[in-house]
Amino acid sequence: MLKKDISKLKIHFIGIGGIGISGLAKYLKAQGAQISGSDIAEGSAISYLRSIDVPITIPHSKNAINDQDLVIHSAIIKEDNPEIIEAKNKNIPVFSRKEALEFILCNKRVFSICGAHGKSTTSAMLSAIFRDFGAIIGADTKEYGSNVREIQSESIVFEADESDRSFLNSNPYCAIVTNAEPEHMESYDHNLEIFYDAYRDFLGSASRCCINTEDPFLGTLDIKARKLSPSKDIKNISYILKDDEPYTRFELSNLGEFEVWGFGEHTACNASLAILAAIDEMDLQTIRENLRNFKGIKKRFDIIQKGDLIIIDDYAHHPTEIVATLNSVKTYATLKGKDKIVAIWQPHKYSRLLDNLEGFQECFNQHCDELIILPVWRAGENPTPIDMNQLFAHHQPIFTDRIKKNGTSIEFFRGDEVIKIQEGIVVGLGAGDITYQLRGIK
The missing domain is CATH 3.40.1190.10 (Mur-like, catalytic domain)
Known part of the structure; x- marks a missing residue:
């Protein structure tokens, strides 16, 4: 089966709403393959796939598996998923995304x-x-x-x-x-x-x-x-x-x-x-x-608001990336005549924070006039006790549970007090849900 022309295959994707799996699905559909998929909930990727006539089952169900040639699943899908079980019962090959790449890209x-x-x-x-x-x-x-x-x-x-x-x-x-x-x-x-x-x-x-x-x-x-x-x-x-x-x-x-x-x-x-x-x-x-056709990518120095308050969303979640982003923000601030840069940092994973702790303690030393720190985005990890107040005391940061975009301002919460930022440049740094908080979606 794996030697067949990929354009003639029927391929089912489990977890099709994720960016990695949806990307493969969209690409293979463009190559001529017949695509179907499933996930646990609706989302923007699924809405798009439906718009190009990809049938999608919500939630996962063994009934989504019929006569496909191949099933590909995302990394978070477990072996007890009903669609994986049904595919194996029907002798349909099942690949993880990692395993599927070699087949998809081989020619x-x-x-x-x-x-x-x-x-x-x-x-x-x-x-x-x-x-x-x-x-x-x-x-x-x-x-x-x-x-x-x-x-x-x-x-x-x-x-x-x-x-x-x-x-x-x-x-x-x-x-x-x-x-x-x-x-x-x-x-x-x-x-x-x-x-x-x-x-x-x-x-x-x-x-x-x-x-x-x-x-x-x-x-x-x-x-x-x-x-x-x-x-x-x-x-x-x-x-x-x-x-x-x-x-x-x-x-x-x-x-x-x-x-x-x-x-x-x-x-x-x-x-x-x-x-x-x-x-x-x-x-x-x-x-x-x-x-010159390159216009940037989402969440990388992504300027989501201009005006008195400029809001920049950036995926930087490693000290090296944060330093590079803050250097770029400083250049932008200088050209825009802005005097204050506020960095809002959502640490991504306890393991990354601990593995690169010294780098994180130092990466805000330049081009950051005020540092606001959100809770660690766990990304599935178990919580680890970390004394952030002590470790980052030299920056005199403000710790907050959440931020919220309200109109053209950014609000953050310190106890019962609501602080508004209405001028300058705010840059959000992290790979968690900070991108949605900055946009007022969450």
Whole structure:
């Protein structure tokens, strides 16, 4: 069955409302496959899939399984799910998303992007350059309002995931690594050698590679690759506003000047990796013009309100990412003439907080005039006692249970007192539900 043309398969997705699974479903439907799915509740992804005639069962039910060729499920689905049980009873192959990737991408020309930071942005930039390629990205790009470019193509831009080692199943033709900072070490038995070996295997499986050599690990590799040394290769960075939107201009080696949406040295670095990955595919002028189609991605320096109070939503949930985001916010504040930057931080997972505690204690030292800290977003972990008051006392933070967007202001609650922020710049930092609180949805 797995040797059949994928465009002729009937594929059922369990947990189809999640961004990773819905992305695969949308992409495979565009390739011609017949798609169905199920989940426990309605959501925006499911509403869209229904609009393109994908039948979806709510909640999970064994009746959703009939004559499909393949069942794919998200990581959180357990073996006792009634649809998995029914599929196995009917001898229908059942794959996790991780297992399915190898089959889905095996005949594609994959530009596979991974790394601890910047992979979603770099993937979206490369997708903007390769306008005729399919794409599956880990966040919605504002260029086409989705995490998937739903077109038939032999080539695809794919954001690969190192957190569960599934990047090793992405069949890279071109492997792009933004950095290899240790993260998600639970997937690697907390063993750095196993972690780095996975990156070696990823790069070794590709025909072409593109890496940031100023990463401490990537810089040690003796491999044939297009290599970016940001401090040497990226010059004359400048920042401008166009229609109140942030743009970075920079020169890359001997390739001339480029312009890309966003602020910061990390933005120029991500764009440079995308340019180097594309340089063997098309001429420089086309790359330069197509890169301007990139308009940012949701939850990455996502400016959701302008005016007296500017609100920026950012997914940064690691110290390295927070420092880069706050540097970009400072640049934006300077150009906008704003004097005060308020950071609202929702720590993401107890394990990440503890693994990177010193980094979190230091990452707010610059470009943060006031720090507001929300409760830790557990992401399924058991609570761990942490004395946040003591650990972050040097920042004199305000601790609050929740924030709320009310009209054009942001409110946060300190005991029975409601404090309003009505001017300056507020930046929300985190991968939990802070994005909905900032938008007044929750």
